[in-house]
Amino acid sequence: xxxxxxxxxxxxxxxxxxxxxxxxxxxxxxxxxxxxxxxxxxxxxxxxxxxxxxxxxxxxxxxxxxxxxxxxxxxxxxxxxxxxxxxxxxxxxxxxxxxxxxxxxxxxxxxxxxxxxxxxxxxxxxxxxxxxxxxxxxxxxxxxxxxxxxxxxxxxxxxxxxxxxxxxxxxxxxxxxxxxxxxxxxxxxxxxxxxxxxxxxxxxxxxxxxxxxxxxxxxxxxxxxxxxxxxxxxxxxxxxxxxxxxxxxxxxxxxxxxxxxxxxxxxxxxxxxxxxxxxxxxxxxxxxxxxxxxxxxxxxxxxxxxxxxxxxxxxxxxxxxxxxxxxxxxxxxxxxxxxxxxxxxxxxxxxxxxxxxxxxxxxxxxxxxxxxxxxxxxxxxxxxxxxxxxxxxxxxxxxxxxxxxxxxxxxxxxxxxxxxxxxxxxxxxxxxxxxxxxxxxxxxxxxxxxxxxxxxxxxxxxxxxxxxxxxxxxxxxxxxxxxxxxxxxxxxxxxxxxxxxxxxxxxxxxxxxxxxxxxxxxxxxxxxxxxxxxxxxxxxxxxxxxxxxxxxxxxxxxxxxxxxxxxxxxxxxxxxxxxxxxxxxxxxxxxxxxxxxxx
Amino acid sequence: xxxxxxxxxxxxxxxxxxxxxxxxxxxxxxxxxxxxxxxxxxxxxxxxxxxxxxxxxxxxxxxxxxxxxxxxxxxxxxxxxxxxxxxxxxxxxxxxxxxxxxxxxxxxxxxxxxxxxxxxxxxxxxxxxxxxxxxxxxxxxxxxxxxxxxxxxxxxxxxxxxxxxxxxxxxxxxxxxxxxxxxxxxxxxxxxxxxxxxxxxxxxxxxxxxxxxxxxxxxxxxxxxxxxxxxxxxxxxxxxxxxxxxxxxxxxxxxxxxxxxxxxxxxxxxxxxxxxxxxxxxxxxxxxxxxxxxxxxxxxxxxxxxxxxxxxxxxxxxxxxxxxxxxxxxxxxxxxxxxxxxxxxxxxxxxxxxxxxxxxxx
Numbered sequence: 039x040x041x042x043x044x045x046x047x048x049x050x051x052x053x054x055x056x057x058x059x060x061x062x063x064x065x066x067x068x069x070x071x072x073x074x075x076x077x078x079x080x081x082x083x084x085x086x087x088x089x090x091x092x093x094x095x096x097x098x099x100x101x102x103x104x105x106x107x108x109x110x111x112x113x114x115x116x117x118x119x120x121x122x123x124x125x126x127x128x129x130x131x132x133x134x135x136x137x138x139x140x141x142x143x144x145x146x147x148x149x150x151x152x153x154x155x156x157x158x159x160x161x162x163x164x165x166x167x168x169x170x171x172x173x174x175x176x177x178x179x180x181x182x183x184x185x186x187x188x189x190x191x192x193x194x195x196x197x198x199x200x201x202x203x204x205x206x207x208x209x210x211x212x213x214x215x216x217x218x219x220x221x222x223x224x225x226x227x228x229x230x231x232x233x234x235x236x237x238x239x240x241x242x243x244x245x246x247x248x249x250x251x252x253x254x255x256x257x258x259x260x261x262x263x264x265x266x267x268x269x270x271x272x273x274x275x276x277x278x279x280x281x282x283x284x285x286x287x288x289x290x291x292x293x294x295x296x297x298x299x300x301x302x303x304x305x306x307x308x309x310x311x312x313x314x315x316x317x318x319x320x321x322x323x324x325x326x327x328x329x330x331x332x333x334x335x336x337x338x339x340x341x342x343x344x345x346x347x348x349x350x351x352x353x354x355x356x357x358x359x360x361x362x363x364x365x366x367x368x369x370x371x372x373x374x375x376x377x378x379x380x381x382x383x384x385x386x387x388x389x390x391x392x393x394x395x396x397x398x399x400x401x402x403x404x405x406x407x408x409x410x411x412x413x414x415x416x417x418x419x420x421x422x423x424x425x426x427x428x429x430x431x432x433x434x435x436x437x438x439x440x441x442x443x444x445x446x447x448x449x450x451x452x453x454x455x456x457x458x459x460x461x462x463x464x465x466x467x468x469x470x471x472x473x474x475x476x477x478x479x480x481x482x483x484x485x486x487x488x489x490x491x492x493x494x495x496x497x498x499x500x501x502x503x504x505x506x507x508x509x510x511x512x513x514x515x516x517x518x519x520x521x522x523x524x525x526x527x528x529x530x531x532x533x534x535x536x537x538x539x540x541x542x543x544x545x546x547x548x549x550x551x552x553x554x555x556x557x558x559x560x561x562x563x564x565x566x567x568x569x570x571x572x573x574x575x576x577x578x579x580x581x582x583x584x585x586x587x588x589x590x591x592x593x594x595x596x597x598x599x600x601x602x603x604x605x606x607x608x609x610x611x612x613x614x615x616x617x618x619x620x621x622x623x624x625x626x627x628x629x630x631x632x633x634x635x636x637x
Numbered sequence: 638x639x640x641x642x643x644x645x646x647x648x649x650x651x652x653x654x655x656x657x658x659x660x661x662x663x664x665x666x667x668x669x670x671x672x673x674x675x676x677x678x679x680x681x682x683x684x685x686x687x688x689x690x691x692x693x694x695x696x697x698x699x700x701x702x703x704x705x706x707x708x709x710x711x712x713x714x715x716x717x718x719x720x721x722x723x724x725x726x727x728x729x730x731x732x733x734x735x736x737x738x739x740x741x742x743x744x745x746x747x748x749x750x751x752x753x754x755x756x757x758x759x760x761x762x763x764x765x766x767x768x769x770x771x772x773x774x775x776x777x778x779x780x781x782x783x784x785x786x787x788x789x790x791x792x793x794x795x796x797x798x799x800x801x802x803x804x805x806x807x808x809x810x811x812x813x814x815x816x817x818x819x820x821x822x823x824x825x826x827x828x829x830x831x832x833x834x835x836x837x838x839x840x841x842x843x844x845x846x847x848x849x850x851x852x853x854x855x856x857x858x859x860x861x862x863x864x865x866x867x868x869x870x871x872x873x874x875x876x877x878x879x880x881x882x883x884x885x886x887x888x889x890x891x892x893x894x895x896x897x898x899x900x901x902x903x904x905x906x907x908x909x910x911x912x913x914x915x916x917x918x919x920x921x922x923x924x925x926x927x928x929x930x931x932x933x934x935x936x937x938x939x940x941x942x943x944x945x946x947x948x949x950x951x952x953x954x955x956x957x958x959x960x961x962x963x964x965x966x967x968x969x970x971x972x973x974x975x976x977x978x979x980x981x982x983x984x985x986x987x988x989x990x991x992x993x994x995x996x997x998x999x
Contacts, residue, residue, distance in 0.1 A: 045986030045998055052979035080979075087986055087998070094995035193953035200854070201696040201842070202922045209953075243839050244920070306841060312831075313840045350831030387824040479786040498782075 046088045053081055079120040082111040083127055090131035105131075122151040126161070136179065180221060187216040187229050194236055203240040210237045231260040242269055245314075247276035264293060264300055268307045275319050284326050291327075291334045294341070301341060308345035336365040347382045355382050373403035377412060384416055392416050407436035411448055418455060423462060426455045464627050467634045470513055476506040484619065487612050496615045497604040503622060504552055504601045507594065507629075512549040514633040515590070518581055519544060519574055526570075534568040536561075541574060552598050559591040586632045593625035651772055652895035654795070656724060658776075662791050664809055677828060678910070680806050684829035685913045687804045689905045690898075691843045697854040698921040703901050704861035705929055708868075717903050721869065721896060725876040770799050806830075838918045856941075856948040860926065864936035865900070866893045923949075927960045931968070939965065939973050946984055955988040962988075 057077055089104030108128060115121050129144035145161055152158055194209035210233050217229040238253035251273035254266055267290060274283035294301055315323060327338050343358035359379050366372060380395035396413040399406055414429035430452040437445035463481065468474050480502030487496045523544050526533070533541075540558050543550055550558070561567065562575045563584075578587070600618055604610065610618075648655075668679055693700040707713055773796040780789035794808035807826040834840045870893060905913065942965055949958035962981045965973065973981070989998035 045982045045984075045989060049979050049982035049986060052975050052982060056975040056979055080983075084983060087983070087990065091986075091990060091995045091998045094990075094993075189953050196853075196952050197923075197954075200698070201920065202698065203920065205922050205924065205954075243842065245838070309834055309841055312834045313838070349834055350827030350829070351834075352827065352831075385823050385827050387822050475786055483781070 046084060046091065050081075050084055050088065053077070053084060057081075076120075078111055078115055079117075079124060082108050082115075082124045085111070086124070086127050086131050090134060093131070093135040093137075118151040122148050125151065133182070183216060183220055184225060187213050187220065190216060191229065191233060191236075194233075198236060198240050198243075203244050206240045207237055210240070227260055231257055234260070235263075235266060238266070238269065242273065242314075247273045251277055251279075264297075265303055267293075268303060268310070272310060272314050275315060275323060284329070287323075287326055288330060288334075291330055291338060295334060295337055304341050305345045305348065308342060309349060312346075312349070312351065332365055336362060339365075343378065347378070347385065350385075352382045352386050369402040370406075373399040373406050373409065375399075376402065377406065377409045380409075380412065380416075384412070384419075389416050389420055405436055405440075407433045407440065407442065407448075408444075410436065411444075411451075414451070414455075418451075423455050427452065430455060463623060464630045467630050468510070469634055470509070473506050473509050473513070476502055476509070480506065484615065487615070490612075492612060494612065495609040496612050497608070497610045499615050500597065500600045500604050500610060500618070503626070504597045507597055507626070508549070508552045508555075510629070510633060511552075511555050511590070511594075515555075515578070515582075516544070516550055518577055522574060522577055531570070533570050536568050537570040537574075540571065552594055552601070556591060556594045556598060559587055559594070562587065582632065589625060589628050589632065593622065593629050596622055596625060649892045650768060652724075652892055653898055654769060654772065656895070656899050658788075658791055658795060661795065661809060662788070665787070665791060668810055676810070676825065680810070680825035680829045681832050681910055682906075682913075683809060684806050684833055685837075685910065685917065686902065686906060687806075688833060688837060688843050688917055689913070690902065692917060693901060695843075695854075696921075697857045698923055698926045700854075700858050700901070701861040701926050702921050702929075703904060704865045704897070705933070707900060707904055708861065708865055708935070709933075713904060713907075716907065717900055718872070720903055721900055722872065722876060724896070724899065725873055770796065773799060836914050853948050853952060856944045857923075857926075859938075859941040860930065860945055861933075862897055863938045863941045864933070865897060867936040867938075869893055869896050869900070923954065923957050924960070927957055927964070930961070930964050934968060937969060937972065939969070939977055943977070943980060946981075950984065950988065955991055959985060959988045 085104050085107050089101045089108065092098075092101040092104060105128060108124060112121055112124060115124070125144050125148035129141045129148065132138070132140035132144060142165065145165055148161060149158075152161075190209050190213035194206045194213060197203070197206035197209060213229065214233050217226055217233065220226045220229070234253045234257035238250050238257055241247075241250035241253060251270065254270045254273060257263075258266060258270065267286065271283060271286050271290060274286060294304065311320065311323065327335060330338070339358045339361045343355045343362070346352075346358065347355035356379055359375050359382070362375050363372065366375075376395045376399035380392045380399065383389075383392035383395060393413065393416055396409055396416065399409045400413070403409070410429045410433035414426045414433065417423070417425035417429065430448055434445050434448045434452065437448060463477060465474050465477050465481075468477070480499055483496070483502065484499055487494055487499070519541070523541070525531075527545060540554060540561075541550075543554070561571070562578065567575060582590075596618075600610070664679065664683060668676055671679060693703065707717060773792055777789055777792045777796060780786075780792060790811065794805075794811065797808065798804055805826055806829045807822055807824075810822045810825050837843065873893075873896075905916070908916065942961060946958045946961045949955075949961065962984050966978075966981055986998045989995070
């Protein structure tokens with residue numbers, strides 16, 4: 039292993055070697071002169087370091103010699119900023135050696151070389167301190183010590199922020215040691231409380247409950263802080279301090295009751311509890327809550343239920359909400375609990391349970407506008423816009439009576455629902471996800487285009503509808519031909535030209551186009567058909583009656599006319615689309631009912 | 638998908654985005670045919686992956702440990718590199734783009750060390766990335782125009798994350814495009830949230846959107862990102878058949894930063910739920926990281942170590958900086974230049990002086 043003592047001397051050797059070779063410093067090769075200056079500055083700092091260390095080991099003659107070398111360098115340096123920095127370096131070196139008068143002298147000299155870029159404030163502050171303390175060495179030494187405590191403490195805070203908790207604790211301990219040497223009790227306490235708290239949190243995050251508790255105890259003996267009390271309670275549970283934890287729990291809950299503003303801590307506290315306490319300790323915690331007075335219990339179950347719900351502990355949240363029933367007799371209050379329970383079910387996408395509970399709430403309080411609004415929301419999610427509308431209207435009616443500003447939001451929502459109701463597609467009844475997707479995206483485009491104004495070509499909406507209809511017919515109508523196709527294929531039956539025009543694609547594994555569907559449906563009205571075509575007609579007639587097939591045909595004709603225009607490059611405005619849609623939607627809805635309602 | 642020419646976007650900037658979109662698409666595909674139980678499993682995995690990205694954003698030691706694991710565990714390395722090769726091979730258009738950049742004298746990166754900009758799903762840093770937002774918006778419009786609802790949906794939710802800085806598990810489970818609040822399953826969001834709170838130690842500390850100490854993290858992350866990046870560069874040059882003189886490519890760190898984020902996430906996604914929890918619940922400290930450097934003797938870069946050392950000194954972590962300087966002097970004495978030796982000894986002296994070891998410092 040290389041001997042690593044006398045670092046600065048070694049550094050001096052290498053800066054000289056590098057300078058001789060012309061490799062230091064490595065900047066822009068063209069500006070040799072500037073390099074030279076920069077090298078000299080670095081060398082100056084290094085000489086200052088060497089001098090300072092000589093001072094620390096009481097070799098003052100050598101120290102002075104090194105510092106003089108630095109001063110000599112100042113004569114050669116051309117840049118004021120470099121001069122300034124070097125003088126500050128010397129001042130700091132004197133400070134570290136406890137030679138404050140020299141520090142002041144060099145700080146003053148540095149001021150001669152300041153410009154806009156120099157940190158004047160710090161220098162002036164330092165000089166002010168000299169004046170204020172009248173150069174009291176003790177005071178300055180105390181300040182030095184404080185700086186050291188601060189340095190370690192800052193490092194420990196930094197380390198805890200980057201998750202280096204064990205190292206953070208080690209640095210806190212150093213800071214603590216230095217703090218003990220401070221003489222001012224007020225300053226000491228300021229450091230103590232910060233250090234204890236920081237240590238306590240680090241131990242807490244490391245799940246070292248004993249040490250966390252001990253440091254929290256120390257911290258709380260200096261300063262009370264509610265957030266720390268919450269941490270403290272968890273450490274008391276985790277270390278099995280039954281009596282103390284019960285007592286602190288009582289205080290915390292009383293505090294929550296008295297200072298409603300501090301309930302902002304509740305949510306995070308619940309997360310900490312769920313994150314830190316084992317299942318067993320959590321049950322113990324609940325058992326302790328049950329020992330408290332009823333008023334506090336109610337407050338707890340409500341807030342705890344809410345927070346648990348927010349963080350996905352739905353079953354527990356519902357349990358806590360239900361516990362609230364024990365404390366209240368007022369029907370309106372009970373209704374709010376049912377509303378909260380329904381909210382949890384709604385978050386878990388359990389719509390039926392949500393509706394059941396919203397309805398229970400409304401049975402108890404039929405003037406509960408928010409609950410009507412919530413119920414409408416669930417219906418809306420289920421795409422049951424009729425029920426959504428009914429409940430929103432009720433919410434608005436009640437909101438108006440009560441003069442609630444929220445009705446503006448309810449009204450907006452109602453506007454949306456009405457829009458959907460006006461010409462809404464029964465998309466939900468369609469079994470095929472792909473067809474549903476085509477239609478929903480087509481509808482979305484329609485809404486988007488309508489919001490964008492008149493200047494856009496909306497022909498892709500026509501294409502969306504026609505694609506969906508074509509697929510629907512092939513999946514739900516074309517499928518009835520499958521047994522016949524199989525039979526024809528097996529028997530290698532000879533088919534007529536008309537049959538081939540209509541159904542050949544099925545033998546090639548392809549689907550029937552929209553135009554062909556119209557031809558088929560139109561021709562099927564005629565009894566004079568080729569035998570093979572007739573066979574297929576009989577098959578279709580066994581499933582759909584004539585009026586049903588007429589509706590389907592009409593729908594196809596409506597859309598194909600527009601689609602052909604689009605295929606020939608015709609642009610379609612939103613106004614035109616709105617008109618076409620008005621015709622198409624009722625036929626499409628009826629077709630959906632015919633095709634999917636039967637199943 | 639060609640949207641870059643018209644809008645003058647550089648594909649190199651969006652490697653992470655493009656890969657993430659593809660990754661999300663695969664997840665959505667899995668979800669579409671999954672049973673309910675499988676869906677819940679997927680939700681847990683996805684939520685854990687996001688925690689992983691957050692952790693590596695905030696915890697530079699953790700980030701380095703993952704790089705170290707990838708670099709030194711042969712099995713893992715051999716498993717991950719072909720995937721990166723796949724990504725690079727897929728992106729052959731980079732070559733044309735790089736040639737164009739060379740011709741146009743496109744601005745080079747202003748960084749001299751390979752910083753690792755943190756790619757996370759919830760990072761606020763990403764939220765301010767206007768270029769990425771614009772790119773995603775154009776992608777969205779492109780898919781909408783082409784009736785590609787699945788891709789449009791995928792881009793839309795990713796865009797939402799970029800703008801809001803909030804990652805929502807349920808976004809991946811949203812089955813239909815229209816009527817957003819209708820088929821939006823909140824359940825998976827809440828299930829994964831309670832799962833994380835119950836299983837991930839110090840859950841709340843992950844929820845920190847204030848990314849402080851970025852400089853420190855950036856500099857320290859280069860300790861092991863540098864060797865990994867060196868290998869990725871070599872691979873990129875080979876696969877894309879580039880000349881080493883194509884300096885812009887190698888000086889365009891964002892591309893390699895994206896690859897570093899991708900390879901790290903790929904490493905994590907290979908793990909089971911139990912392994913993921915175990916990894917996230919482990920703590921790693923700076924002194925352990927410096928210890929690892931002692932053993933590592935492959936790709937080496939003094940500049941990064943020098944920056945790391947001065948970052949440690951700035952943070953008042955003198956002993957750690959001391960260890961780092963010593964490792965360089967002991968293991969790489971013959972590889973470093975005279976001025977580097979000056980810096981290292983000067984650093985050692987400063988540390989010793991600050992620790993009060995004046996004899997040693999002198």
